[in-house]
Amino acid sequence: MSISKKLNDRERLFVREYLIDLNATQAAIRAGYARNTAGTHAHRVFNRPRVKAAIEAAMAGRAEKLEITADRVLRELALMGFANLMDYFKPQADGSAYVDLSRLTRDQATALVEIQVEEFVSGRGAAGREVKKTKVKLADKSRNLELVGKHLGLFARKSGENAEEGERENVKLSDTELAQRILGIIARGQKEQGGPADS
Numbered sequence: 001m002s003i004s005k006k007l008n009d010r011e012r013l014f015v016r017e018y019l020i021d022l023n024a025t026q027a028a029i030r031a032g033y034a035r036n037t038a039g040t041h042a043h044r045v046f047n048r049p050r051v052k053a054a055i056e057a058a059m060a061g062r063a064e065k066l067e068i069t070a071d072r073v074l075r076e077l078a079l080m081g082f083a084n085l086m087d088y089f090k091p092q093a094d095g096s097a098y099v100d101l102s103r104l105t106r107d108q109a110t111a112l113v114e115i116q117v118e119e120f121v122s123g124r125g126a127a128g129r130e131v132k133k134t135k136v137k138l139a140d141k142s143r144n145l146e147l148v149g150k151h152l153g154l155f156a157r158k159s160g161e162n163a164e165e166g167e168r169e170n171v172k173l174s175d176t177e178l179a180q181r182i183l184g185i186i187a188r189g190q191k192e193q194g195g196p197a198d199s
Contacts, residue, residue, distance in 0.1 A: 006050045014045050015054045019062070074151060076110060081144035083111030088136050099134040113137045 007015065010031055018027035024042035033041040045051055063069070087108045090100035101115075114137040122131045149155055 007054055011045060011048070011051050011054075015051060015058060018046070018055060019058055070151075074148060077144045077148050079107050079110040080139035081141055081148055083108070083138050083141065085138070088112075088138075099136055111139050113139050 014027050014031040017030040018024060020027070020030075024046045025039050028038040028042035028045065029035055031045075046055075088099055088101065088104070089097040091097045114135075116135040116137075118133045118135075120131055120133075121128045123129055146155075
């Protein structure tokens with residue numbers, strides 16, 4: 001009998017909803033538990049061995065399908081965290097700089113979130129000149145470095161009931177679990193990205 005067949009309907013729905021954003025409380029709410037008791041139900045349901053097994057199996061299958069490994073995720077985080085504006089700008093003798101993407105590598109492109117190009121004429125008549133303004137927005141360095149630092153154990157881990165799943169003391173995660181946790185944190189943190197840098 002497959003793992004999913006061992007679950008009741010609500011547990012199966014909880015697992016499906018949990019895989020969306022890795023948030024147990026929200027998964028419980030979407031699975032039909034009352035909002036005011038969802039946290040309690042989430043903890044109880046999440047810790048049932050058959051539910052945990054179903055979540056782990058689904059996450060492992062997803063990671064394998066997408067070829068997600070902890071090494072691959074951490075490499076991407078490092079590329080974003082250690083990106084440097086000098087990789088995208090070419091300084092001039094007068095102290096100015098312009099965006100130069102002519103030698104952009106795939107690794108450097110990983111840190112690019114957005115590129116905006118605006119072309120206009122500055123001035124009027126014969127004095128007018130064509131201007132090309134380029135803005136680049138890089139991924140949030142501090143957030144990505146924080147995620148790498150957490151994986152390397154550079155920061156004290158949380159303890160107690162308020163700690164997030166996977167961040168409690170003495171918790172060991174498999175490569176698949178770690179990759180999924182990091183991706184979940186990235187998804188939640190994307191709204192905190194910084195503004196674009198002007199050329």
